[in-house]
Amino acid sequence: MKYQEEFRNSGAVQRLLAEIRETVTRPWSLMEVCGGQTHSILRNGLDQLLPKEIRLIHGPGCPVCVTPLVAIDRALAIAARPGVIFCSFGDMLRVPGSDKDLFRIKSEGGDVRIVYSPLDAVKIARENPGREVVFFAIGFETTAPANAMAIEVARQQSIRNFSALVSHVLVPPAIEAILSSPATRVNAFLAAGHVCSVMGTWEYPPLAEKYHVPIVVTGFEPYDLLAGILACVRQLERGEARVENAYERAVSEQGNLPAQALLSRVFTTIDRAWRGIGVIPRSGWALSDAYRDFDAEHRFSVGGIVANESPLCHSGEVLQGLLKPNQCPAFGKQCTPRTPLGATMVSNEGACSAYYNYGRLIAAEELLCSAK
Amino acid sequence: MCLAVPGQVKEIYGENGMQMGRVNFGGIVKEVCLAYLPEIAVGEYVVVHVGFAINKLDEAAAMKSIRTFKDLGLFEEEFGELGAFESS
Ligand code: SF4
Numbered sequence: 277m278k279y280q281e282e283f284r285n286s287g288a289v290q291r292l293l294a295e296i297r298e299t300v301t302r303p304w305s306l307m308e309v310c311g312g313q314t315h316s317i318l319r320n321g322l323d324q325l326l327p328k329e330i331r332l333i334h335g336p337g338c339p340v341c342v343t344p345l346v347a348i349d350r351a352l353a354i355a356a357r358p359g360v361i362f363c364s365f366g367d368m369l370r371v372p373g374s375d376k377d378l379f380r381i382k383s384e385g386g387d388v389r390i391v392y393s394p395l396d397a398v399k400i401a402r403e404n405p406g407r408e409v410v411f412f413a414i415g416f417e418t419t420a421p422a423n424a425m426a427i428e429v430a431r432q433q434s435i436r437n438f439s440a441l442v443s444h445v446l447v448p449p450a451i452e453a454i455l456s457s458p459a460t461r462v463n464a465f466l467a468a469g470h471v472c473s474v475m476g477t478w479e480y481p482p483l484a485e486k487y488h489v490p491i492v493v494t495g496f497e498p499y500d501l502l503a504g505i506l507a508c509v510r511q512l513e514r515g516e517a518r519v520e521n522a523y524e525r526a527v528s529e530q531g532n533l534p535a536q537a538l539l540s541r542v543f544t545t546i547d548r549a550w551r552g553i554g555v556i557p558r559s560g561w562a563l564s565d566a567y568r569d570f571d572a573e574h575r576f577s578v579g580g581i582v583a584n585e586s587p588l589c590h591s592g593e594v595l596q597g598l599l600k601p602n603q604c605p606a607f608g609k610q611c612t613p614r615t616p617l618g619a620t621m622v623s624n625e626g627a628c629s630a631y632y633n634y635g636r637l638i639a640a641e642e643l644l645c646s647a648k
Numbered sequence: 649m650c651l652a653v654p655g656q657v658k659e660i661y662g663e664n665g666m667q668m669g670r671v672n673f674g675g676i677v678k679e680v681c682l683a684y685l686p687e688i689a690v691g692e693y694v695v696v697h698v699g700f701a702i703n704k705l706d707e708a709a710a711m712k713s714i715r716t717f718k719d720l721g722l723f724e725e726e727f728g729e730l731g732a733f734e735s736s
Contacts, residue, residue, distance in 0.1 A: 312651055365698070392727075393699025395681060415698075418652065421684055422700040425666075433664065470652045473695060473703040496651075497716045525709035526695055532702055535684045 289325075292502040297327050299509050305331045305461045306508050307454070307597055309447055310416075310468030311338030311625025312496045318634040320498040322505075330505065333461070333597035334630075336450050337468055339415045340367050340623035341595060342550040345583035347443040348373040351412050354441065354576050355381045355388050361404060363397035364412040366390040371619045374584045394426035401430065401438035410572045413440040418470040420444050420561060421535035424542040427563070427570050439572040442563050445548055447471050448479045449559035455487040459598055462489070464508040469495040469523040476531025480519040488517040495523045542567055551619060552585075552592030591618035594627050601628040602636055651726050652697035654705055654713045657682070657690050671696060674714055674723045 308314055314334045317323055323332055336342055352373045355362035362378070369378045369390065382388040387407075391397050394411055401409035413423040423440065430438040447468060454460055467480060472493045480491045490511035494504025504522045511518060521527055541564065548560025563571045573579060588606045593599035601607055601620065611617040613629050620626035631637070655673040660682060662668070671680040671694065681700045682688055693710030694701035705713070717723055 393681070395699060418697050418702065421702065422681070422698045425681065425683060425700065429664070429666070470695070470697060470702065473652070497713060499716075525705055526703055532684055534686065535702065 288499060289502065292499070292506055293325060296330070296502070296506050296509055299506065299513055300327055300329045301513060303329045303331065304463045304509060304512050305333050306464045306466060306505060307333040307335045307462040308466040308501070309335040309337040309451065310466075310471070310496075311335075311341065311623065311627070312470075313337070313466060313468065313494075313501060314627050315625050315630050316496050316498060317501060318630045318636065321634075322498060322501060323636075326505070330509065332505075334594070334600075334627040335454070335465075335597060336550065336553060336595040337416065337447065338595075338620065338623050338625040338627070339419065339445060340365075340371055341591065341619040341626045342445055342553065343368070343371070343414045343443050343619070344549045344551050345374065345585055346549070346581055347414070347441070348377075349581045349583045350573065350576075350578040351378065351441055352376055352381055353578050353581060354410050354572060355386045356384070357408075357576070359407055361387045361389060361400055361407050361409045362412070363389050363391045363400060363409060365414070367623045368412055368414065370616065370622045372586070372616060372622070394423050395429065398426050398429050398433075398435060398438055401435050402433070405437060407437060408575075409438050410576075411438070411440045413442045414444065416445055416447055416468070416471055417475045417539075418468075418473070420539055420543065421474055421532070424535075424538050427542055427567055428538060430570060431567065436569075439570050439575050440563070441572040442543075442561070443548075444543065444561035445550060446545075446559050446561065447475075448483065449556050450550070451480075451491075452483055452487075453553070453556045453559070454596060455483065455489065457596070459596075462597065464490040464492070464512055466501070466504045466508065467491050467493045469493055469500070469527055472521075472523070472527040472531065474532050474535050476536075477519055477521055477527065477529050478531075484517050484519050490517050490520065492520045493523050493527050495526065550595070552589075552595050554592075586617045589618035591620040591628070594618075594620050600636075601631040604628070608632060608637055651722065652695045652702065653717060653723065653726055654693060654695050654710050655680075656693050656710070657688060657701075660688070660690055669701075671701070673727070674718045676723055676727050678727065 397411035543561035544564040620628040655671040693705040
């Protein structure tokens with residue numbers, strides 16, 4: 277908490293806030309796309325420091341939250357098989373499937389292991405040639421290069437007992453889906469810095485132009501976020517709609533070219549159903565034909581699974597910025613981080629868990645869609 | 649899992665034909681894949697996500713973010729979760 281106080285009182289923060297206050301004349305709604313940014317905003321209390329004209333809407337950028345339920349159910353089915361070692365990033369373990377989570381499979385005797393890097397899963401496969409090792413390859417463009425490299429290494433080294441259950445999601449199509457929805461109230465976007473570290477910023481100018489919205493690339497640290505917000509407000513007040521890079525130290529227009537080259541070999545773009553949101557055209561990556569041998573979905577034939585979401589959960593509206601987490605009737609009651617009904621209450625980057633953990637327990641605002 | 653953390657490259661070596669290295673994150677040293685930054689050198693700063701360096705940072709920017717990460721306890725959060733699970 278000491279840091280929070282120092283942060284609020286620091287000269288740089290006060291200057292940025294003063295400048296935002298001077299610039300803003302009208303109400304604006306800004307969406308931060310990335311769950312890491314949502315987390316940072318709430319943890320540092322930026323939502324409470326900003327002038328009331330500026331409303332921050334939390335976007336769909338929590339990879340754990342939007343991984344489709346059917347992908348979780350497939351993971352559970354594979355992880356429960358005897359002989360399988362199922363490797364996953366730690367925050368997927370408590371994400372609810374239709375009736376269980378990976379943690380439960382583990383406690384029932386499944387060999388579920390947490391890995392920090394996807395390469396750890398390849399190593400486990402190398403060390404356990406008699407077992408099938410499956411890696412749950414989820415995430416946005418930031419995580420995709422790591423997952424792609426693990427699959428490429430397995431191919432190069434002919435590690436035949438390794439496969440990946442791939443469910444990648446992509447940011448620009450999600451931004452477009454939100455902008456083209458008639459319910460949207462978003463005036464400007466804060467784009468996720470680390471996604472752009474990999475992909476660059478070249479995908480965004482057509483979106484800024486077509487929907488006439490400023491898109492400002494920024495980071496996760498509180499100063500970066502405030503600088504990004506200031507850049508958005510400046511553009512909005514002047515009636516501009518450009519792509520601006522407020523995170524130049526880590527993002528270039530072209531992005532990481534070696535990473536993009538491997539991504540385009542290993543993956544192919546497909547329509548993807550986002551959890552709670554539904555199908556967004558061309559918004560996901562699956563394994564390309566050349567890597568089909570490493571596709572766990574085929575190896576274990578789990579394509580036919582049907583999934584059931586909890587009827588109480590409103591995470592779809594939360595993920596689209598139509599509902600604040602504390603406006604969900606189950607929030608803090610049936611649904612808490614210990615008893616999550618939806619994925620947005622599980623992950624650190626999920627808006628529901630961030631609201632719960634940082635004490636935004638009471639809905640301070642009306643429904644964003646109440647005017648309908 | 650969205651977090652990408654800044655650190656300094658301490659050592660670079662090849663492993664199974666891939667460029668790997670050791671990176672210091674505010675005192676915690678981890679093995680990192682450096683294949684996506686073919687031109688990186690020892691002493692330079694990188695941003696690392698799930699064990700992969702995805703871009704380079706200049707020293708001034710890196711020092712500033714490393715300080716923020718330390719102040720917020722984010723290094724422990726990023727690397728501690730796994731440790732806690734393994735020891736349980
Ligand atoms: S509070 Fe729980 S039930 Fe409500 S939207 Fe969030 S995750 Fe779903």
